[in-house]
Amino acid sequence: MALEHAILVSLLEQPGSGYELARRFERSIGYFWTATHQQIYRVLKRMESDGLLDVRDVPQERRPDKKEYSVAAPGRAALSGWLHEPIEPESLRHDLAVKIRGAAFDDPAALLHEVERHHRVHSDRLAHYLAGELRDFTGPGAPAPLDAGQELQHVVLRGGIAYERMTVVWLDDVLATLRRLGATGPHI
Amino acid sequence: MALEHAILVSLLEQPGSGYELARRFERSIGYFWTATHQQIYRVLKRMESDGLLDVRDVPQERRPDKKEYSVAAPGRAALSGWLHEPIEPESLRHDLAVKIRGAAFDDPAALLHEVERHHRVHSDRLAHYLAGELRDFTGPGAPAPLDAGQELQHVVLRGGIAYERMTVVWLDDVLATLRRLGATGPHI
DNA sequence: CGGTTCATGTAACCTGTTACATGATTAA
């Protein structure tokens, strides 16, 4: 149930509404955990009724009112407990790899456009992460020295950067392989 | 519904029983898509009743009989259709990154053992993939030249190798960061 | 007048996980 924990971390970093959380899950924390607003509202409700979160109604002018959630003491304890439990190292879930192996039973060259599209998406993400790193951690406007929370956010971002960089290089390899197969020969 | 497609690819590569598929999902195809036997049996049953697969009862001596599944024409068509559809580039789902960011609100040093454990698991996977590459693709006993299917399996395996290598390097970075924070200072 | 942003939700469905269950054979 890592979504709960991701929400606890995000609300500890900064209290906010379901809507705001949904947007954070599109960037920042969303770099390594995704969730839709439907999921978030459902889980927030449960966490509140379980006493992990506090809610505060915030009336706003010219905007709909919002509910601002923050972490209650039992929520903090739950997070701490989870942090001390071991978790399973993740395994990949990679549709594109399934497609690439499946291409042996179809036309490998037909995958070229798809792989090129993924290549563009990952290149864009890489550029976006690098811009964020410059803005928040390594650029002239960034705080120095960083506090522990910022150091940890930075090392997680470096992981995202390493992942995207590795993926772009691998997709180049995939493209070269598909082109070679398309050029030299027939398929099954 | 990528599990269906992963099963189609695996059964095209080699027909087999639910049990055999479950074991393949622990290695080979499991490097980039995981599934348990319960899931596999459920999906096989559905795919068979949808006409995507053929079943053949195979009586065995000194072993329980098994059901050998193979891909029927509509299954092959379904795979081909999926191969020509675009899919969303994946996003990461990485609990460990959630934990690392969460460590700012707990004791960063307490995560050291957990991260070291993940480091060992990924190092082992890397060694395992490299051994497989040598055995199946680059070593003296490997077929040469490779056919299209083998080339594609190899490029997917190279992706797994790149992923594990990147992860091990990143976890070194995480360990150094956690040690630095533990050494220098108090936390929130 | 139409699209985007802010803000919240319900309902149905599909997928994935965990626990339980059976039963034969083979190796230590």
Added chain:
DNA sequence: TTAATCATGTAACAGGTTACATGAACCG
């Protein structure tokens, strides 16, 4: 005789996805 391997499944539950729904404000 105990554990592991081969082989198949059911049931309950948790988690994730997709579609539908509402409504104000603001920008062009």
